[in-house]
Amino acid sequence: MTDAILVLNAGSSSLKFAVFETMTGLPLLMKGSITSLRSRPRLRVSNANGALDKDDVLGANAISMRAALEVVVAEIAGRHSLEGIRVIGHRIVHGGHAYRVATLLDEQAIGALWKLSPLAPIHQPMNLEIVELAASLLPHARQVGCFDTAFHSERPRIATLYGLPQSLTDAGIVSYGFHGVSYGYIASCLLDRYGAQAGNRAIVCHLGSGASLCAMREGRSIATTMGFSPLDGLVMSTRCGSLDPGVVLHLLQDGTRSANDLARLLYEESGLIGVSEISGDMQTLVESDDARAAEAVDLFVYQAGRQIGSLAAALEGLDTLVFTAGIGENSAVIRERICRAARWLGVQVDHERNRRGDQLINAAGSTVDVLVIPTDEERAVAKQILASGL
Template sequence: MTDAILVLNGGSSSLKFAVFEGCDELPPLLRGNVASLGQHPRLRVEAAAGWLEIDRSLGGGPIDIGEAFAAVASVLADRDLLNRIGRVGHRIVHGGRDFTEATRLDARAIEALRLLEPLAPIHQRINLEIVALAADLLPQAIQVGCFDTAFHSARPELAKIYGLPRAMTEAGLVSYGFHGLSYSHIVSKLRDRYGAGAGGRAIVAHLGSGASLCAMNAGISVATTMGFSTLDGLVMSTRCGALDPGIVLHLLQDKKLSTDELGVLLYEQSGLLGVSGISGDMQTLIGSGDPAAAQAVDLFIYRVGREIGSLAAALGGLDTLVFTAGIGENAPSIRERIGAAARWLAVSIDHDRNLKARK
């Protein structure tokens, strides 16, 4: 009986998974994650259906996504779920212009998505590797892709194009936006609370290892801080965020960095890690007494506050501010400081409730 649905969400530092019973209400059967793949990886599985909670180390690390998937597969096998899974839903970071809704991942779709790897070089490869691993483990299951870029596809054309020659725009050098599955989930929660208006003019702050903001009106994406790639916008854990293109030219022409060296610098050695010289982990930086750590946190707050102002301008005001993802859900001091930076927009953070609002 293949009545269960497996959902896999592979990121740059984690693999989240859940299994749902395939009926109208989609009750969860299993939920967990493999976190911190780069250092001290851990497997965590919530207690469910008579099974005990799991929280155990997977070694000193690092481990790759294949090893993380093997840990997930072992959990599924232990709970006799492998033969029950008939469909697998995958988070795919980049859908380009063509993939704007959930799509069955047949050979043709996979080939098209591989062509987008240069636009999301870290995530797209990981996402498609997980698809291949799941297809091998579960040959009976239908593989379905859901795309982070799809949520932003309805933005106004002016929010998508750059000041580049038209031929380049028509060739796909446009802003796509990312974290769309997270934003879509938040919209559903806003509609549950506020009805069809979804909180009116809302800015959602997806603050994690990768970070972005999205301005939405009645649940529809209007503008977002990530653009052509996942490098754009906010300062992130190890990614630089928005950068003067002249710096890239300088690094290539004058500093003679290769394109590979430049990619490593911008994706893996910059952001909070680069500024602090200590860590890309926000909790580590908050707990550090090093002035460089404090400066990295200050820069993160400054850039979020500045981008909130930009997105509020695109919306013509602000009714609702939402925090989500690892930092947004688990760092009260960051929420409070961002709220203070947006006080001019009448944002008010309840100090006591904020301290209690941990994931």
């Protein structure tokens, strides 16, 4: 195998991977994922043409992240030479103020990134654990991190501030924004489609189990719904979204919950699963006849519509609306309902185009282009690494 970049994208219960040739265009060699690490983990692998050629359940029991990575490395070794992997790229959720570009993950960088774990307690430890595991399994390869917070780092200062004392702002209590690797990829797609204006005033809806929206002007982040942590903004699969801080104070002061209990409540027991008491999976809720499921879906759509309005105000208008990630790419029902909530901005959807999942789904009379663009965080990481020369 020629020199290659392996990209590892570790989530709280999944591991996605892709291998690209280190050359212009980054030809894909293979990609895949291991999902549901905590119960009946499933391995899917696609070849260079994107065709699925393996879909296996890896037993009934949970597996560790190390075991998952060992499976991935074995799959790569069965198809390509591991010695050809010169760089391993990682999507890392939080880079703080210091890490805004693709960065070599040496001991100093890793130590600094561990200190940010309290700001993303579900994701950051997993991201960094996989860095250490990859270094032990493929010690010849350089480890490079790309950061979700980086895409939002050039927002206007006013968009990052909270109404807190300056001393806390100086200490880093500000809005960082997340899903930036995905937003960067979508911005590049808009540049390819529209040229330098990149859809001009665009709102991108990254709707997955974690969900956020980003206002972009000419491909640059202006405002976003996640803030200091990945809890903020839109109600999510298991995360609460925006919450009056008084609720947190009340739950602390009533003495029945510790800080760890609250973290578990807000990150793992709230959102769609908390409201519905059925599931955090959007498709399950959409297909359910239970009134609690309907209310959870209604809340998601209401908040998305309301936040689109807020971001359109920051942009002073709207030219392009993009849906991406698991729900955004695959749920025509949710796309249509959110677009209906945004019709006052000139959004009109072509029902048949939307049902088919075409890339352009707006109706002829719409003053806003409405697009469905699959995200590709692994390719985005590889592009950053190639551009950096690391």
